Every structure is written in C-alpha cells, then in structure tokens.
Amino acid sequence: MNDDIDLDRVWVNVAAEVWHRQPGRVERTAARLLRSPGLARALVTTPSLLLPWLIASAVVLAIGALTQAGAGQPLVWLIAPAAAAVGIAYAYGPGVDPAWELSASMAVSDRMVLLTRAVAVFAVNAVLGVAASAASAAALGPRASADTAQLTFAWLLPMAAVCGLTLAVAVAARSAGAGAGAGVAAWIIVVLMRGAVGDGIGVGGGGLAVRLTGAITDANLYLPYLAVAACCAVIVGYTTRPQRGLQ
Amino acid sequence: MNIELTDITRKFGGHPAVDGVTLDVGPGVFGLLGPNGAGKTSLLRMLATIVPPSAGSLRLLERNPGTPAARAQIRRRLGYLPQNLGYYPAFTVVEFVEYFALLKEMPASQVPKAVAAAVERVDLGAKAKAKLRTLSGGMLRRVGIAQAIVNDPELLLFDEPTAGLDPEQRVAFRTLMRDLGQHATVVVSTHLVEDVGAACSEVALMAAGKIVFRGTPAELTARGAGHEIGDSPLERGYSAVLATSRKQVAA
Numbered sequence: 001m002n003d004d005i006d007l008d009r010v011w012v013n014v015a016a017e018v019w020h021r022q023p024g025r026v027e028r029t030a031a032r033l034l035r036s037p038g039l040a041r042a043l044v045t046t047p048s049l050l051l052p053w054l055i056a057s058a059v060v061l062a063i064g065a066l067t068q069a070g071a072g073q074p075l076v077w078l079i080a081p082a083a084a085a086v087g088i089a090y091a092y093g094p095g096v097d098p099a100w101e102l103s104a105s106m107a108v109s110d111r112m113v114l115l116t117r118a119v120a121v122f123a124v125n126a127v128l129g130v131a132a133s134a135a136s137a138a139a140l141g142p143r144a145s146a147d148t149a150q151l152t153f154a155w156l157l158p159m160a161a162v163c164g165l166t167l168a169v170a171v172a173a174r175s176a177g178a179g180a181g182a183g184v185a186a187w188i189i190v191v192l193m194r195g196a197v198g199d200g201i202g203v204g205g206g207g208l209a210v211r212l213t214g215a216i217t218d219a220n221l222y223l224p225y226l227a228v229a230a231c232c233a234v235i236v237g238y239t240t241r242p243q244r245g246l247q
Numbered sequence: 248m249n250i251e252l253t254d255i256t257r258k259f260g261g262h263p264a265v266d267g268v269t270l271d272v273g274p275g276v277f278g279l280l281g282p283n284g285a286g287k288t289s290l291l292r293m294l295a296t297i298v299p300p301s302a303g304s305l306r307l308l309e310r311n312p313g314t315p316a317a318r319a320q321i322r323r324r325l326g327y328l329p330q331n332l333g334y335y336p337a338f339t340v341v342e343f344v345e346y347f348a349l350l351k352e353m354p355a356s357q358v359p360k361a362v363a364a365a366v367e368r369v370d371l372g373a374k375a376k377a378k379l380r381t382l383s384g385g386m387l388r389r390v391g392i393a394q395a396i397v398n399d400p401e402l403l404l405f406d407e408p409t410a411g412l413d414p415e416q417r418v419a420f421r422t423l424m425r426d427l428g429q430h431a432t433v434v435v436s437t438h439l440v441e442d443v444g445a446a447c448s449e450v451a452l453m454a455a456g457k458i459v460f461r462g463t464p465a466e467l468t469a470r471g472a473g474h475e476i477g478d479s480p481l482e483r484g485y486s487a488v489l490a491t492s493r494k495q496v497a498a
Contacts, residue, residue, distance in 0.1 A: 019362070036352070048337060048338075098333030099333040101329045101333060102329060105297050105325065106322055108352060109319070
C-alpha cells in the first residue's frame with residue numbers, strides 16, 4: 001500500500017464530482033453571452049429567490065396595470081419604467097435580499113447583478129403573460145385575454161426590450177452606469193420620436209399627452225421592439241463571442 | 248502590506264463611526280478588539296469595499312479600491328464573513344458556496360474542487376447537500392466561513408466569526424485561522440478576547456472609532472498588570488487599555 005496517497009485530496013476530487021451540478025443549457029448560454037458565469041448564475045437563480053421575486057413581479061405588474069389605467073397621461077407612462085426599476089432594485093437590495101451585504105463585496109458588480117435580475121423579472125413575466133393570454137384565449141375566447149395581452153405587449157415586452165438593451169450595453173462596456181444611461185436615453189428617444197412622428201403625420205392624433213404615450217400604446221411598435229431586442233442579442237453575441245485563450 | 252489605511256474616517260449622519268484610523272497590516276492573523284459600537288464593523292465594511300471612507304486614504308492589496316477596475320481586482324482576492332450572514336434558505340450548502348465562488352469570478356472550471364475543499368475545510372461535508380434552512384446557527388456560520396475562503400483569498404475579513412460556534416468548533420476555527428494566516432492577511436473582528444489570544448499574532452483595540460492600542464497579545468496582556476477587571480490576563484489588559492482611553496476622552 002502506498003502511504004503517500006493523500007486521502008483528503010482524493011476525497012475532495014470525488015466530492016467535487018459528486019456535489020457539483022452541471023449548469024443547464026440556459027445558464028451555459030447566458031454565461032457565454034454575458035461573459036460571466038457569476039452573472040449567469042445570478043440570472044438563473046433570480047426566480048428561486050422567492051420573496052424578492054414576488055415583490056419585484058408584483059411591483060412590475062401593479063405599475064403595468066397603473067399605466068393602463070392612466071392611458072393618455074404621459075407622466076405616468078414616462079415615470080412607470082423608472083418606478084418599476086426602483087421596485088426591482090428594492091426587491092433585490094439591502095431591504096429584502098438577505099445576502100445583500102455579501103453580494104456587495106463580490107467581484108461581479110452588484111449593479112450588474114441587479115440589471116440581470118431586472119431583465120429576468122421583465123422577461124419571465126412577459127413570457128408568463130404571453131402564456132396566460134394564450135391560455136385564456138383558448139379557454140374563454142379572444143376577448144377575455146385582451147386585458148392580459150395588453151399588459152404583456154404594452155408593458156412587459158417594451159420594458160424587457162429596454163432592459164435587454166441596458167444589459168447589452170453594460171456588458172459590452174463593462175459598466176453598469178453606461179448601460180443604465182443607454183437604456184434611459186433609448187427610452188426617452190423612442191418616446192420623443194414617437195411623439196414627433198405622431199405630430200408630423202398624424203399617427204395617433206390627439207394632443208401632446210396622447211402622442212407621447214404612443215411609445216407604448218401604438219401596437220405598430222411591438223414588432224420593432226422585438227426586432228431591436230433581437231438585434232441587441234445578435235450584437236451582444238458577436239461582441240462577447242468566446243476568444244482564444246479566455247474561458 | 249496588504250492593508251494600508253491613512254487617516255481613514257467614516258461618518259454616518261455626521262457621527263464618525265471610524266475616526267482617523269491609520270493602520271498597516273501584512274500577512275498573519277490580525278485581531279480587531281473593542282466594545283460594541285467601537286467602529287470595528289464599520290472598519291471591516293470599508294476593508295470589504297462595501298462602503299467607501301468619508302475621508303482618508305485606503306489601499307488594499309496594493310490597489311486603490313476607489314476605481315471600479317481595481318475594486319473588482321481586490322474583490323477577486325478577498326474573503327468576507329459579515330457579522331450577520333444573510334443566506335438563501337432554499338439553497339444547499341454547495342449551491343450557496345458555489346454561487347459566491349462564481350460571483351468572485353473564479354474560473355468556472357476550478358469552482359467545483361474549490362467548493363468541495365472549502366466545505367470539507369469547515370467540516371460540513373456531511374451536510375453538503377442540505378438546504379440552508381435546515382442547518383443550525385453554528386453550521387450556518389461555518390457555511391459563511393466556507394464561502395469566505397473558497398477563492399483562497401489573500402485578504403480575509405471575519406466579523407465575529409466564532410459567534411454561535413460550540414467550543415470544539417471554535418478551537419477548530421482558531422486552527423484554521425492560523426493556517427490561513429501563514430499566507431494571507433486575516434483580520435478578525437471580535438469581542439471575544441480569548442479568540443485573539445489563541446489565534447492572532449497582532450491585535451488592535453478600538454474605542455469610539457479610534458485605535459487606542461496596537462501590539463501583540465503579549466503586549467496587551469502586559470498592560471493589564473495591576474488591573475483587577477477581567478477573568479484572564481488578556482482580559483485585564485483589554486479592560487485596562489479601555490479604561491485609560493475613556494479617562495483620556497473624559498479629560
């Protein structure tokens with residue numbers, strides 16, 4: 001028998017194999033796109049942090065409902081995304097996230113983690129909204145699913161697209177601040193451009209308030225939102241492609 | 248030096264929690280003693296790059312944490328156990344330690360072995376797959392220690408690490424600290440004087456946001472000669488220095 005065998009080391013190798021759970025396909029893809037296994041893990045574990053998840057989702061859906069109730073009120077429409085962002089930030093911030101103190105000392109910036117969580121909250125809720133619309137349409141007819149669909153397409157999808165853009169810029173620039181700036185700027189540009197177009201060619205009609213809210217109420221914009229989101233994904237995929245010598 | 252503080256101040260609402268601290272610390276186990284409210288946790292949170300100083304100069308691992316890039320580099324080589332370890336009840340021990348290993352940007356291929364080694368090092372192998380909500384307070388503390396050491400850090404910050412540990416675990420942890428301190432700078436904030444005496448090569452005593460003593464545990468013990476308050480020589484030294492400090496403040 002060889003006395004030189006380090007049983008502790010052998011056991012650690014065995015334990016590492018036995019205990020380690022291979023990341024799923026979504027997490028592996030996210031890790032490659034985000035260039036960070038840590039961010040990817042933060043993204044996929046977001047829904048499992050149940051209390052913050054419920055609070056964030058409730059805030060987002062409540063604000064979505066409020067924006068629909070306030071249709072034609074540009075202040076509500078313009079402030080809603082920021083209010084939702086604050087709600088998500090609170091849900092995953094020191095007030096509710098039990099491990100916030102620890103997360104704040106990590107190499108992966110807590111702001112980047114927050115961005116990925118915001119995307120997860122909007123995107124997963126958007127998918128659930130689409131599913132709920134389809135299910136209620138199948139069960140009760142198209143009219144019954146109209147409210148759910150409106151909440152999904154007029155709120156969750158545009159916000160998921162804006163958050164996706166924010167995250168893409170943040171990852172590419174390696175700066176959460178740059179991402180947030182780009183997201184806010186893009187949203188303001190879309191709102192103002194839609195207002196200007198409405199003024200110029202009469203789309204949407206009505207006064208300034210109605211024209212400004214066209215960024216969300218105009219169904220013609222839903223497809224462009226998705227197209228922009230897809231383009232962002234392609235750009236992120238290209239700029240974050242695996243490079244030789246790097247993991 | 249892994250820690251270089253020059254005239255560091257941290258204020259909360261105008262009140263200085265840390266008041267003009269200057270400190271250089273190299274590899275070894277460094278004890279931070281002091282009564283509740285002395286500023287130990289605030290100092291540790293600045294060393295963990297969670298809060299910036301209100302004034303003064305702070306360098307960690309020969310970098311200035313004021314810039315995002317340097318801060319990220321420091322954090323990759325940092326281990327931190329907060330006083331109140333928050334945790335996700337539905338995570339298992341391995342999932343929790345692995346999550347923070349990834350957030351420390353360890354290479355993904357090294358994470359499984361590092362996690363297994365850290366969990367074994369705190370003697371939690373039998374509970375590796377247990378949900379955190381099923382663990383006792385002492386076990387949770389050891390989970391916190393495991394996540395702190397998983398990246399083999401050069402700078403380790405422990406805030407009241409032995410709180411909740413039973414005597415046997417406490418002795419094991421002191422051994423672990425001494426072992427870690429052979430290569431890394433380990434700062435241990437505690438109000439348990441016996442932890443400092445058993446594990447630390449150097450100690451600082453804080454009171455009212457200031458460092459009122461710095462030296463070896465033996466030197467602190469010597470300060471207690473003729474002092475009556477305290478159950479052990481080191482405790483008498485501790486209370487003698489504190490008493491002197493309070494008199495100076497009153498004067």
